[in-house]
Amino acid sequence: MKQNCFDVNYQQGENPVFCYRSGLAVYEETLFGGVLVSSGYNSAGYPLNVLSNFPTRLNPVDFHEPSAFNIELDGQCVDYGLELENFETLQNENKIEAVTTLKSGIKPVKIKIHTTLDGTQMFTRYIEIENLSDKPLNLSRLSLLSGGLEKTDRSHYTNEISIGKIYSAGYFNSDRWGREGEFEWNDLTPDELTVKCRFGRDRFRHPLIFIRNNLTGVMYFSQIGWSAGCSFSVDHHTDLERNDSRLSFKAEITSHKPLTVIEPYGTFISPEVHMGVIAGGLDDAINEMHAHIRKSVLDMPEASPAECLVGAGMGAEHDMSVETSKIFAKRLAGLGGEVFIVDAGWECPPDKETEWGNYNGMNIPNPDRYPDGIAELSDYCHSIGMKFGLWVDIENLGRKSKIFEEHPEWRSKTILGTQSENLADLSIPEAAGWAENELARIIEEYNLDLLRVDHNVSFRDYFTMRDAGTGIAECASIRHHSAVYKMYRNLKKRFPNVIFENCAGGGGRTDLGMMKNFNHTWVSDCQRAPRSLTVTNGMTMALPPERVDRLFAGMGCHEHGTIDMQMRNTMLTHMSLNVISPAALPESPAQAEFIRHSVEIYKNFIRPFLPESKIYHHTPESGLLKDDFYILEAASPDCKKGAAAIFTLPNARSSSLNFIPKGINAGTSYKITLDNSGASYTAKGFEILLHGIPVSITASMSSELVLFEATE
Numbered sequence: 239m240k241q242n243c244f245d246v247n248y249q250q251g252e253n254p255v256f257c258y259r260s261g262l263a264v265y266e267e268t269l270f271g272g273v274l275v276s277s278g279y280n281s282a283g284y285p286l287n288v289l290s291n292f293p294t295r296l297n298p299v300d301f302h303e304p305s306a307f308n309i310e311l312d313g314q315c316v317d318y319g320l321e322l323e324n325f326e327t328l329q330n331e332n333k334i335e336a337v338t339t340l341k342s343g344i345k346p347v348k349i350k351i352h353t354t355l356d357g358t359q360m361f362t363r364y365i366e367i368e369n370l371s372d373k374p375l376n377l378s379r380l381s382l383l384s385g386g387l388e389k390t391d392r393s394h395y396t397n398e399i400s401i402g403k404i405y406s407a408g409y410f411n412s413d414r415w416g417r418e419g420e421f422e423w424n425d426l427t428p429d430e431l432t433v434k435c436r437f438g439r440d441r442f443r444h445p446l447i448f449i450r451n452n453l454t455g456v457m458y459f460s461q462i463g464w465s466a467g468c469s470f471s472v473d474h475h476t477d478l479e480r481n482d483s484r485l486s487f488k489a490e491i492t493s494h495k496p497l498t499v500i501e502p503y504g505t506f507i508s509p510e511v512h513m514g515v516i517a518g519g520l521d522d523a524i525n526e527m528h529a530h531i532r533k534s535v536l537d538m539p540e541a542s543p544a545e546c547l548v549g550a551g552m553g554a555e556h557d558m559s560v561e562t563s564k565i566f567a568k569r570l571a572g573l574g575g576e577v578f579i580v581d582a583g584w585e586c587p588p589d590k591e592t593e594w595g596n597y598n599g600m601n602i603p604n605p606d607r608y609p610d611g612i613a614e615l616s617d618y619c620h621s622i623g624m625k626f627g628l629w630v631d632i633e634n635l636g637r638k639s640k641i642f643e644e645h646p647e648w649r650s651k652t653i654l655g656t657q658s659e660n661l662a663d664l665s666i667p668e669a670a671g672w673a674e675n676e677l678a679r680i681i682e683e684y685n686l687d688l689l690r691v692d693h694n695v696s697f698r699d700y701f702t703m704r705d706a707g708t709g710i711a712e713c714a715s716i717r718h719h720s721a722v723y724k725m726y727r728n729l730k731k732r733f734p735n736v737i738f739e740n741c742a743g744g745g746g747r748t749d750l751g752m753m754k755n756f757n758h759t760w761v762s763d764c765q766r767a768p769r770s771l772t773v774t775n776g777m778t779m780a781l782p783p784e785r786v787d788r789l790f791a792g793m794g795c796h797e798h799g800t801i802d803m804q805m806r807n808t809m810l811t812h813m814s815l816n817v818i819s820p821a822a823l824p825e826s827p828a829q830a831e832f833i834r835h836s837v838e839i840y841k842n843f844i845r846p847f848l849p850e851s852k853i854y855h856h857t858p859e860s861g862l863l864k865d866d867f868y869i870l871e872a873a874s875p876d877c878k879k880g881a882a883a884i885f886t887l888p889n890a891r892s893s894s895l896n897f898i899p900k901g902i903n904a905g906t907s908y909k910i911t912l913d914n915s916g917a918s919y920t921a922k923g924f925e926i927l928l929h930g931i932p933v934s935i936t937a938s939m940s941s942e943l944v945l946f947e948a949t950e
Contacts, residue, residue: 244355246336247285248325255295256325256338257285261526263359263515266295267306267338273318274340274351275304276385276486281359281456281517296386301486302475307365308381308488311345311500315379319343332356333534346371360459360514360530366507369500374708376496382511384488387449387458393481395453401476402427404483408448408520408858409470410776413439416764418745419776422859423450428483430473437467437492437715441697441746442762444780445470448523449487457516459523460489461780463535463750464509465722466700466715467492489513493701493713494653501708509751520779521900525852528782532849535750536785538727540734543784544757546845547625547737548574548837549688549814553581554591555792556821560608563615565821571624573830574837575815577688577737578619579627584612585636595694598631598660599639601676603684616685627688627737630680632673633722634660634694645669650702650714658699664725665706665717674725681733689733691726691756693742719751726755739787745773748781758785758812765795767803767939768887771868774807775855783811783872784849790833792816799939801829802914805836806883806941810853810872813840836943839913843945844881847874854900856882866890873901878948883941890938896930899946906948913943920949 249255255277258265264280277295278286287293298304305317324339338351350366363383369375390404405426412420413435424431426449435445445462447470462468469490476483489511491497500506512530516523550570556562558580567578583591585600588607597604603612616626635642635649641662642649650663664670681689700718703711730738740747740756744763753759761777764770770788777786788808789795795804795816808814818833819825856869868887873880880901886893902908904924910931911918921931926946933942 244334244357246327246334246353246355254322256336258336258353258355258361259283259285260355260361261357261359263361265361265513265515268295268298269320269322270298272320272343273298273304274306274320274338276306276387278386278388279458279515281515296389298386300389300484301386303486304385306383306385307351308379308384308490309349309365309367309377310379311347311375311377313376313378314344316342316344316347316349320349323348345375347375354534356530356534358514358530358533359516359526360512362510362512362534364508364510366505367500368505369503372502374502374710375500376710376712377498377500377506378495380491380497380508381488382462382491382508383460383513385486387485387487388451388456390451390453390483390485391481392453392483399453401478401483404452405474405485406450406452407431407433407472408450409433409446410443413441413443415440415442415744416762416769418442418444418762418764419773419780421776421779426472426474428474428476430471432469432471434469434492435462435467436697437701441742442744444745444748444777446780447472448520449485455517457518457520457523458487459514459516459527461512461527461750462489462509463512463754464491465719465747465749465752491716493715494703496710496712498716499706499708499710499712512750520858521854524779524855528853531750532782536753536782538730538754540730541738541755541757543812543849544737546784546812546848547576548841549577549579549627549739549787549812550575550816551579551581551627552817553629554583554594556817557588558583558591558607559588560615562821564618566817567615567619567624568622569817569825570815571622573815573833574841575624577625577627579629579688579690580612580615581629581690582631582692584608584628595634595660596636596638598634598636599641600636601630601680612684625687626685627690627739628680628684628686629690629692630677631692631694632677633662633664634692635662636660641672650699650704652698653701653703658696658702661695661699663700663702663714663718664721665704665714670721670725674728677725677729678732681729681736686736688737688739690739690741693747697746723751723755730755745777748777753781753785758787760787763793765789765793766797767795767799767807770795770807771885774811775858775868775870778811778853778870779855779858783851783853786811787814788812789814789816791818800941801832802943803885803939803941805833806885806943809836809840809844809943810848810870810881810883813837839943839945843879844872847879848872850875852901856900866892867895869897871899871901873899877901877903877906880946882944884933884935884944885941886935886938888938893936894932894934897933897944898927898930899944902926902946907950908946909949911945913945
């Protein structure tokens, strides 16, 4: 039942049914009266007709929009008037993909619904729309997955609960830079809730939602794998006079209209949506989602986690001379760094590194800064046992670059008519070709082991309107991001041994569509505690922890909190280091000793199990900074090893707690180590679960690291 339990059952008849089962998750759809409708979910493995004469499928009449998708073409809804043309499945030992082909009686199109199951309790879906005519079609609405989730009869429950407390939705409540990952539960009133990402909001909200039935314990969870405009909508339809609550859902692609134009006889392939259901708590859903992401999203062999190598580097906060760079590379190698990354500023003349935005797009090392070329620094890093990486922001054209002057047509205009300051519009094929060729040249010419990709642009600039050759103005966001994904997919396959690290002004593009082609990702440029803790907390919900880059030192990390707090915020993720002293001053021995000690724990104890770990958020709403403590735990799936980072928050009223880990087995004995004192002791699992591990932290904005390992 665990990994490879999946199947698809096609039940023929007047209203054919498609039953998708993966793990204990069941989702069904019915072609009812020419509309493919959502027939509901089950979280315990039961098909909805387990009692064949009394099926529990949703009645589409109970929902205003029961369709399992929403598509509008040339202003016409094509959710109805559909005819089943074909249904097929493709299967191997790891996955099964079902393709439902529907022909529209409204517009000249075929619609293919692709659904992939992998044995986890989450499935993947995308839609193909084939234009069968010799005229372009305007795609003006696209919900990738929609329709009814469930109908709850409140009369079955004795729990006295108000109708506004039956359901809760959990999502990141901020879209601002530096506030990534601020997770919060919100009660669903009898109305529609819409959570917008990027279009209509800033770009720093990861497209993720959890929906919890507080009466039954069932939880739905979804991510949209898309870097541009998208939204989740949840409609709780009930009132005080009814005994039932009806819950429906949409995962939608959004932008100015039309979203895109489908060329004559052309085919549009949509972004992916990922949908899951489970009976359990938040971390049950998160770990099932991570299992799905590891298995079916981040499954490109070339984009493996690259052994979670410890990144280290420097950028425009220093002079970036060859001499300074070598000093820092050697120091960081001595602290345990494994990849030295030169960040923004390498294209600038000396003393101009802080003006890197103006020089971006030159993509050559400044000859005055690197008189012997950047290969001198690359060769030095390799000579001291470090890999070498370089930062590039290929979609950003600085004013001093030749490409800025030579191709003004590559900088799109906003809907207000103003020209983008720096965005290279990759929906233009020539611009996309230049960008891909430039990145390939940089990787080869500068002998890179790691490519760090940034994206410092206004998100409004890629919601421009332009004619892509069909004679109709359309929003460029779909074509632009489709070109971005294609570019990195091509490059990752071409350079399988190069580590691709994603960044977008911090966490502006962490979605699963972007992440498919990257080894790991920067999730925020905000490293100041305590906000840095909330970023780690939330983004390890959205992505598996080995894919989440967190930084020790640099970018404000050093300004607040103890050194142990700053370090331990990285230790259950993909660790990165920055410098701890100016080049002209020796490192503090006390600092260096603590960093080396922590990095050794990371490399030898935590990193070996991290790529398969389960993660536990003991204080999931820590983004609100309302508790005394923030606690994050990672443990091996077999419960033999684990680690927990425990932090005191500002103005903590308590400094002591009994910590009860979630990743242990009651029948196993464990060696417990408290890193602050180095003290260790042995306890049986059931004793730990009963009494906890006593932890005392003496001040606010400090921490403890708890390690546990099975002794038998």
